[in-house]
Amino acid sequence: MGGSKRITMKDVAREAGVAPGTVSRVVNGIPVGKSYQRSVEKAIEKLDYHINRQAQALRSNQNNFVEVILPNLYNPFYSTLADCLGRELTRHSQQMLMCLTRGDPDLEQACMLLPQQQPVNGVICLTDHSDLRIPNDIPIVSIDRLLGPGIPCITSDDYSGGYLAAQKLMNNGCKSLAFLRAGSSLPNETDKRWGGFMYACTDAGVSFESMCVHEDAFSSEFEDFLRAHLHDGHLDFDGLFCATVLLAHQIRNILLRMKLSVPQDVQIIGYGGVKCFSGQEFCCSTIVRPVEEMAQLCVDLILQTSPKLFSCSFQLPVYYAFGGTTNQ
Amino acid sequence: MGGSKRITMKDVAREAGVAPGTVSRVVNGIPVGKSYQRSVEKAIEKLDYHINRQAQALRSNQNNFVEVILPNLYNPFYSTLADCLGRELTRHSQQMLMCLTRGDPDLEQACMLLPQQQPVNGVICLTDHSDLRIPNDIPIVSIDRLLGPGIPCITSDDYSGGYLAAQKLMNNGCKSLAFLRAGSSLPNETDKRWGGFMYACTDAGVSFESMCVHEDAFSSEFEDFLRAHLHDGHLDFDGLFCATVLLAHQIRNILLRMKLSVPQDVQIIGYGGVKCFSGQEFCCSTIVRPVEEMAQLCVDLILQTSPKLFSCSFQLPVYYAFGGTTNQ
DNA sequence: TTGTATGCGTTATCAT
DNA sequence: ATGATAACGCATACAA
Numbered sequence: 001m002g003g004s005k006r007i008t009m010k011d012v013a014r015e016a017g018v019a020p021g022t023v024s025r026v027v028n029g030i031p032v033g034k035s036y037q038r039s040v041e042k043a044i045e046k047l048d049y050h051i052n053r054q055a056q057a058l059r060s061n062q063n064n065f066v067e068v069i070l071p072n073l074y075n076p077f078y079s080t081l082a083d084c085l086g087r088e089l090t091r092h093s094q095q096m097l098m099c100l101t102r103g104d105p106d107l108e109q110a111c112m113l114l115p116q117q118q119p120v121n122g123v124i125c126l127t128d129h130s131d132l133r134i135p136n137d138i139p140i141v142s143i144d145r146l147l148g149p150g151i152p153c154i155t156s157d158d159y160s161g162g163y164l165a166a167q168k169l170m171n172n173g174c175k176s177l178a179f180l181r182a183g184s185s186l187p188n189e190t191d192k193r194w195g196g197f198m199y200a201c202t203d204a205g206v207s208f209e210s211m212c213v214h215e216d217a218f219s220s221e222f223e224d225f226l227r228a229h230l231h232d233g234h235l236d237f238d239g240l241f242c243a244t245v246l247l248a249h250q251i252r253n254i255l256l257r258m259k260l261s262v263p264q265d266v267q268i269i270g271y272g273g274v275k276c277f278s279g280q281e282f283c284c285s286t287i288v289r290p291v292e293e294m295a296q297l298c299v300d301l302i303l304q305t306s307p308k309l310f311s312c313s314f315q316l317p318v319y320y321a322f323g324g325t326t327n328q
Numbered sequence: 329m330g331g332s333k334r335i336t337m338k339d340v341a342r343e344a345g346v347a348p349g350t351v352s353r354v355v356n357g358i359p360v361g362k363s364y365q366r367s368v369e370k371a372i373e374k375l376d377y378h379i380n381r382q383a384q385a386l387r388s389n390q391n392n393f394v395e396v397i398l399p400n401l402y403n404p405f406y407s408t409l410a411d412c413l414g415r416e417l418t419r420h421s422q423q424m425l426m427c428l429t430r431g432d433p434d435l436e437q438a439c440m441l442l443p444q445q446q447p448v449n450g451v452i453c454l455t456d457h458s459d460l461r462i463p464n465d466i467p468i469v470s471i472d473r474l475l476g477p478g479i480p481c482i483t484s485d486d487y488s489g490g491y492l493a494a495q496k497l498m499n500n501g502c503k504s505l506a507f508l509r510a511g512s513s514l515p516n517e518t519d520k521r522w523g524g525f526m527y528a529c530t531d532a533g534v535s536f537e538s539m540c541v542h543e544d545a546f547s548s549e550f551e552d553f554l555r556a557h558l559h560d561g562h563l564d565f566d567g568l569f570c571a572t573v574l575l576a577h578q579i580r581n582i583l584l585r586m587k588l589s590v591p592q593d594v595q596i597i598g599y600g601g602v603k604c605f606s607g608q609e610f611c612c613s614t615i616v617r618p619v620e621e622m623a624q625l626c627v628d629l630i631l632q633t634s635p636k637l638f639s640c641s642f643q644l645p646v647y648y649a650f651g652g653t654t655n656q
Numbered sequence: 657t658t659g660t661a662t663g664c665g666t667t668a669t670c671a672t
Numbered sequence: 673a674t675g676a677t678a679a680c681g682c683a684t685a686c687a688a
Binding site: 022032036055058060061 | 657658659660661663664665666
């Protein structure tokens, strides 16, 4: 079944009574004699010919793939990012080669080295481990992680974001703050959020704590931490800044279980600004990262040939958005 | 910059003092003389040679791409699906060619016809429009949509899901139910959820209503509908079944704005079972679709050569899970 | 302007 | 078992 072999330019050429080269010209929009044009087009239609991009890519040494490396697609920040990248790549007639690493260093390395075998126009990546071998001679942009010198990193101004969060909480009347984060101990963007937060608190003379937990066994450790700070139904903190929206959401659930109400007893700000369920509303008050603009910049950098801007890194501005877990 | 041209088998062959064919054999694990083996391996290492999959695919007429067509990646059901598909494809050494259609019929058609130009091993798709031209001679599986005769459709047992939802609400004490949905009026899986729901209600003699709204201007219409059914702070319904978890989430917010408490005043069950924020917990009580198993089945069907099962469609079982918006 | 012929990097079919 | 060579489908330099 399905034995019909692929129609090639040769077939079209034979059908139209012209040379293969002429067919190629027609397909590629290169001017050709009026009558040739028509007979070739007719033959293409009759045979239902379609060009073979595999062969085209090999011969012309040009392809239309861009590799996107992400840890996963269930984290809403990653999936939002992937969605925006997909839209942007489509706008540029590029196919998105999606590689998920699950945070596995070996898989990350394999994905990063894929272009050595599979020609692509560039790599857009967000990896967890930073000691990766990087392929040469191919445009790479990294999101949120400093991969190495000469590799542009697109991120948001997370220091200001942390500062903004602390400021907002304090303006909302909070007197005792805490910063909560989960994740790798490798230096990354989250540190800056903490830095900006800490600076704002210190500057204003407001007391604060921080709590970091390893990826796994997530919420239980946070619950222990919070319960340890609960005295007579009253929490030591009245303002929490969570390193991600995901975490903010979990913390909120923990607080509800502890019979604390949000935002009356405790105000929460999450970081990231992704909307759960693609809804119109944010599901917690949040510092919003400009995901769309970040994706756009990534694609522009990868596809532009001019290496001018390619050596810089970029910090895009963030802003605060109300989402129900703060007074305003 | 970057002028170093690609290392090919020829280069390796020259370096090792053997014929290109021998290099190919070594690369492909075909037995070769001991000494040849070693010299070729040494040359490969020295030159840092990597095979060109583009050429390999052209020549051998085999590639390792699978196209995945989805409307977007911000809807958590789609992104969860994409995540599972990605994991499964990696397990089978396949690359995921991700195409997002935004529900645009033209883009959907273009994506569907991509394999005519870009050779792939198969297509896994979830499209919104059903009158699409389908490419021949290539494995296709559809998720949730009946694309046409002979094209296998992977879905979950949504009729039972609807039945289950109604039953659960009634068991929890609800006396007056409503089914809420948004989306296209094209016949699809959502109809079955409604069908099963209706059957269960009728069977038990419990009154019910249904409300369908077009994709856009979402929540406002639902809010109008619910407010029209609000009398003296009391809603006509005490149990709501929402066609998606996304919708359930929005409805919950509307109810909260109306000063109704969930699940005390109104119980809600959403459909789909995706977890917002990849958390361990469901964010509403829900009928869970076996996304992981669906993805696994899709990939297995696409990659298996035996056409035995390929003509069937599959309905995977669903189950209920508590998520806080019902009594239990 | 159009046809001819070569090569992209690989695999497979031949002889050797 | 290995080397030479053709072919996959296309693009292009060159000749006509």
